[in-house]
Amino acid sequence: MARYLLGRVLSLIFVLFVVSVITFALMHTVPGGPFDEGKQRLPDAAKANIMRKYGLDQPVWKQYLNYMWNALHFDFGIPYQVPTETVASLIAKTWSITFQVGLMTVTLAFSLGITFGMIAAYRRGSWVDTGVTFFATLGTTLPNFVVALWLILGFAYGLKLLPSGGWSEPENWLIPGVFSKDWILPVLAYALAPMALVARYTRASMVDALQSDYVRTARAKGLRDRTIMVRHVLKNAAIPMVTALGPIIPDLITGSIFIEAVFRIPGLGKYFVTSTFNRDYPMIMALMLLIAMLWGITYILTDLAYVALDPRVRLGGKMR
């Protein structure tokens, strides 16, 4: 077990290393740089000064080593777009917004998705099941910006009930400090796809579990349906669900560029796009490494959850 974990952590470090090299190399293969003049030409001396300040006058491999050395000491540099901040503080600030949206989305998607999936599995073949299956297909196929646009057209411009976008300060919330109307449409638009996926997987794995011998045994013993569903079916159905659904979570908490663009939310996704456009090297590096790390950690956690839920599984044996 410990050996298995060590192996996974080492491979994560390897992946992070490769991601950092590829990102750095790709950023620098293209001619030009972050401080290329637009309309106004900078005096040569001033430009040289800026380049020196950010270490851009050094050879690329040296810049890479400098960056990695500092990153290992938790110094991720200064974003060129907002020189008054550090990369770490800017990510912390914007990510807290993205994280908030993500957390609400995860909560909504999993609670409703599992509920609908369970009902659909329990009443297999009924109109509820057909309805859930239909909406699940809809949710997994539609791009979230399409859903977002429909919600805006309907609820913001049509019914004029909810704001079409923006992110207000806590004092302007509907219930100050607790709840803001700004959250409803983005979270709905964002949650539909994962909710559909969760419902689909819940239904599939519960249908499997419902047909198993232990459920028949439980029925024969005369247990109540609710006890069977929760104690026997849900518990066993949870195993395939964890592996299938775990990877949704890092996706959700790193946010959706599209949702943030449509609803004008000042989160992480917005900076991913602007950073790549403005060739904000330190910011791109930090974001790429952050995302790769989150994904890697999630896969490891998923494996661990697998062991916790299913005692038959032994890690570190033959790799799949």
Next chain:
Amino acid sequence: MRKPRTLWSDALRRFVHNRLAMGGLVLVVFFIFLALFADVLAPYRYDKADFSKVLQFPFVDPQHPLGTDEVGRDFLSRLIYGARTSLTVGLAVQLIAFSIGIPLGAAAGYRGGVVDFVVTRIIDVMTAFPGLLFAIFLITVWGGGLEKVILVLGMTSWIGVTRLTRAQFLTLREKEFVGAARAIGATERRIIFRHILPNALTPLLVALSFGIPAAIFAEASLSFLGIGVNDPLPSWGKMVGVSSAYIRVYWHVGLFPTILIALTMLGFSFVGDGVRDALDPQLNL
């Protein structure tokens, strides 16, 4: 005499009896029809702008039944040509993905050893990353445009095909029929192309039927962000992205392309489900 039944005729029978799949097929055929005959169907060229008729509402002017866009281009024509952009990307991306993925996955799965090790590591690194984010990064580095979009999406979508092919080859090469073929002295080439590959075809076909809409989805998303297809080439995703500035009043510039995206995605997804159920009736998800 009883008619022989093959895998394919059985699959076709199951597909035809699947109502959702046939419904999806109608949508997909309609979409392909739009893309192929755009030149005949569209009343105007997609780039013909009339600055005296900017942002007209639909169903008002009979010359522009679906209105015009922000520079006075006929909206109906742009929607029809948009289908062509989507289909081009969908097919071209899968062509790249399969022509990288199949040989690489086959080599890794069949040969094992060093080849497999290297390929698996590459897959590991590439899956550390959501494909679309990587695509966004590559496009902002290399620039947008139809060809670049196809190239970048191709580069991010071969991973799935490789992994699938590798897994198929890994299991199939241990099967008795491969051992038997080897025992009677079949060449390696023959084993790979005549024995293993045809048996791996079913899951690959399913992957293809889901891969095309995935590529269409990705193109729409990139163009939506404004880093996909360049003007004046129409793309439904781009039309949605541009619409956000006008949509409060001119709802049609946002609504129509989203409806087409939705119908296309639904059509492909029903067909994909149908293909999977038809070819592999045991799989039930």
